[in-house]
Amino acid sequence: MTETLVQDPIATYVGGREFKMLIGGEFVDAADGAEIEVFDPSTGAALTRVPSAGAADVERAVAAAQAAQPAWEALGVAGRSACFARFDELLTEHRERLAMLDAIDCGNPVKAMRIDVDICHAYVRGWPSLAAAMTGDVIPASPGNLHYTAHRPYGVVGRITAFNHPLMFAATRPLPSLITGNTLVMKPSPDTSLSTLALAELFHEAFPPGVVNIVSGGGDAGDALVTHPVVKRIAFTGSVPTGLLIQRRAAESGHVKQLSLELGGKNAMVVFPDVDLDEVVEGAIYGMNLDVCQGQSCGSNSRVLVHRRIYDQFVAKMADRLGEYRVGVAYEESTDVGPLVSRAHYDRVAGFVESGVAEGATLVRGGDRPGDAPEGGNFIVPALFADVRPEMKIGREEIFGPVVSVFPWDDYDAMIEQANGLDLGLTASVWTHDLDVAHKTADRLDAGYVWVNDSTRHYFGTPFGGSKNSGTGREESPDELLSYLEQKVVHTRLRDPQAALARMLG
The missing domain is CATH 3.40.309.10 (Aldehyde Dehydrogenase; Chain A, domain 2)
Incomplete structure (x- = not known):
């Protein structure tokens, strides 16, 4: 794909544009007007300001996600896959803008950030296929009876992304939670929010209101999301100290939560x-x-x-x-x-x-x-x-x-x-x-x-994750898909068919 190069990327992609949070299908500032100043890591110059969410904004986002979840789940995998297909098209249409925003905001070379956008397509197209192939189990636990498993989404998922691949992580990491029928509240790193807030426009066009909610901000917003009683499933990519803090704050919330943490490496x-x-x-x-x-x-x-x-x-x-x-x-x-x-x-x-x-x-x-x-x-x-x-x-x-x-x-x-x-x-x-x-x-x-004889490459469908303090859980695979679902087992005691028929006939 060829790129349309511009003389002044900052004027084209940042200047005069507003970057707002997405809550319940609306683009909003923080309720208290708080903002974070954004700096260009290539020059040190101030670029713009983005909203800095507080607990009230997270509360609104969780409420919107909770309200949207039943209808989103009811769409089924096929209905949700249609939204994924539209999102895939929009990523292609907005490739240059999203790549440039990451280069401007986080300092990664724009040539590599175009590849980051391209990488997203395998995930957007892959998750619906994995979800469509997902099955439960029939278990021969006792003779003559029926024992089977089923899965239901958690409801509202909280996702906190890292600063090093802002667009790619925001576009791909929430997908397994969404395709399984959960709704989302996502918070990017306060250092690199621009591409995620721009991506909110694509989510808004491709998904029903309230299914995807994006709040920008620092530790206060993250803590409000991690400790919220409605958010039972949390996923985080980042440092070991922050991962340990999330574990502690989730436990202190007084609510049992399921966590996955993709943390550091000294590989x-x-x-x-x-x-x-x-x-x-x-x-x-x-x-x-x-x-x-x-x-x-x-x-x-x-x-x-x-x-x-x-x-x-x-x-x-x-x-x-x-x-x-x-x-x-x-x-x-x-x-x-x-x-x-x-x-x-x-x-x-x-x-x-x-x-x-x-x-x-x-x-x-x-x-x-x-x-x-x-x-x-x-x-x-x-x-x-x-x-x-x-x-x-x-x-x-x-x-x-x-x-x-x-x-x-x-x-x-x-x-x-x-x-x-x-x-x-x-x-x-x-x-x-x-x-x-x-x-x-x-x-x-x-x-x-x-x-x-290789390194760095990820292969969609294979479980990515680490041991020891490098985290918990596995990503990019059926293991991750199942991690966004709660399992239930149904036991049916089946009686003798001849006796049942005799009762029917009186």
Whole structure:
């Protein structure tokens, strides 16, 4: 698909436009008029303001969702699928606008954000097919009787999305809850609300009023949603500390809730000495998501464990390859790596770079600001560290930025212990041409999603999620579909048909 390029994306897609919340089919500001100022991470300039919802706005949104739910459920999968089809068309029509808003607002390169919009279609089209194929079970629990299972939606689902893929997460992550007959209240990250609020216009056109409600805001809005007595099912993508807070606040609400949490990762990429070096270097860079979201991804392979025999060659080749990436303004077509999402996050990532140097790791390249980027932007040249030890801060904590740590190894069991030695276990990858080594190593890695000779790619229909503190539940699969449904079992005691017939005949 070709893009219609504009001279001034900010004037075209932000200037003079209003960004409002969607509640009950109406576009509204916060009830108390509160707003959040939006800044361009590429320049630091103020862009616009968006509503900052409070508890009263969340209450309105939940009430609208609750009122709309019975009719939405009654449509059945076929009726709901028709809304999905219209939503799919609208994503295509608004592709450039949505991609540009993410580039402007969150700093991801616009080339990658167009791909993010394209990725959405597989999910919009895939969920109705999975839902249509969903069945219950007939269980032979006792002879001569009928025992079967059925499913019903929870009702109103609360969804809180992350800042690193604002449009893609807002467009795809609510879909399994919607196709199963739930209605939705969704809140984007306060750092990156623009594309989600623009997406509200598409939801408004494709879905009945009240089925999808979108509120923007910070922690107060999130807390009101998590603790609301009507919202029994909550889904969150974000950091481990916030996930733990959501668990605590849901428990303190006094209402039993079902949670799914897709949280952090400090993911290991394990490289064996039989690999093609050029291929594995490309894989390591691709797996860092540098030219998608500046390494701000829970799935990035930020720990690369390379066999000592090829370690020096790997580091040298990766340093050379990273030098070919252009860091710049996110909405410029020539940019490969954009800015970090906010000044606060920039300071955090820069602090990790400083700690790596202070603790004795070798900064092979990067970690500084590019000389030709706007002064007010949150830019960091991708940093490559060698000679990293597991106890170093950069070797054990999730950085969520363009920082790669490379470790040498020569003892297999020690390498496995190191790869599994953190309290996170989202993804991992194994690189080798030996089939035995590949599968045995994949089996021993304590991670929920493991690639062999690949990384980063998701395959719709396969369960995505992590172990340990990386979260609970699985996404993008029938497992997730069922997680938005409550199961009931019906037992029917069947009597002897001849005796029943005799009673009928008197």
